[in-house]
Amino acid sequence: MSKISIPIGPQHPLLKEPLSMMVDISGERVLGASLRLGYVHRGIERLAQTRTYTQNVHLIERICGICSHIHTTTYCQAVEAVLGVEIPLRASYLRALMCELERVHSHLLWLGILAKHIGLDTIFMHAWHDRESVLDVMEEISGGRVLHAANQIGGVRFDIDHDHDSMIRSALKKLHEQVAGLLDVIENEPALIARTKGVAPVSPEVIKKYCVVGPMARASGVNVDMRRENPIPPYDQLDFSVVTHPDGDAWSRTYVRVEEIRVSLNLCESILEQLPEGPVNIRVPRRVPAGEVIIRSEAPRGELFYYLRSDGTDKPARLKVRTPTLAALSLLPEQLSAIHVADIPVVLAGVDLCVACADR
């Protein structure tokens, strides 16, 4: 059967963000694929060199509309490291609280997209309904649903009181029940199992070769999580498990992410339990002394890498950002090879694409 090349994107119902793929097929089999990025490239690394460290907090937040908080957290941690300042412990707990809420809403968003792609609209609606309650909490405590403006260099810009605490605990309790229901569906729903079990399996060796990180790597049995590997307070004081699965297929990726929601909900509860009293930020100098640092954090999609070099002025000399999606995208052509055409949406969803993150 002859080869046909099908362009998918940059604008396509399958994609929530612009990405161009050329997929070669023969009959019902996919032979290979190539990718083209850059449709939402904003030149943020270059822009960061022309703005002050404080202005960059707001620039960096706009790298991504899903995991904006972990970007500013990682950036602020990098600047604080070069400054040599230690933020108040309460501030680091509040940062982590937002990070974990962000992970919950990101994974629920992803689950909804996967369910929509494979025709399970009920799961899609449940997942996105539950995600709304997380966004409500984030809006209540920070003032923003998507861009939270929660971080500043030297701490956070918000604090929580007794009312917030009760509201968050009540939302967490409800989410625990909802997620238990979603996990039950994932483990037992025949349609979901049929569409995902054994689809596009990835071995740990391939994960390593393609530098893939986060839930995708953990779903192939690679036990790595920057919260544990490289603990920055308060993760060194919190007890949590790293979810892995050995199969590496689309079902494992689903299972790992939904289990991770449970882990994050538990972490939110632990953070509230252990939240120390004290200030939530400190004043820091505008100019940053010369120095360079690497910070690795665990974003919802995996290891987020920041390299910052200061030349002693009030603007960074170099800010390098490597997002987890960029690593996962390099594997996508390989993953799309030798699958059925009908499985393309499942494989795409499995990557948990964040094109804005990858493009920067």
Added chain:
Amino acid sequence: MTEINLDHLCNTLKSNLGCDCHVFEEIMNDKTLVIDADSLKDAVKLLDCEFDNLHLSAITAQQRDPQADDIEVIYHFYLGEGFSLLTSLLGEEHVLPSLISIIPGADFYEREIAEMFGITFSGRTETPSLLLPEDWDQGPPFIRKEDKDE
């Protein structure tokens, strides 16, 4: 977790590859070795054999001196802790060996710094642009320090 003994690693690279190699202590949260560009690929091959968990996190290119043409390229690995190989490309010709035959995941990282810094990668058939438009023709590469004075 594998504990990286930087001096031992430095000596291993020197003795196996006969290259110049020394420790660079400027980067916080990272253990860094400086190596010449010609030995980079062999060094990564050796590391890949030595460590089961060699993970390439990113490749950073930068101009440490904005007035000079030299470009510094840092290969950031993770081996249970941060480890980097730093190489400097002096003068106006910037050529590096491609690592995609050892680490296929380096493809996007190489393409990005090729278009942003004008670095050429030897050992790969083509280096298509990754983020910039295919018809990008607006002067110097995108993140080079010509814009630092803006």
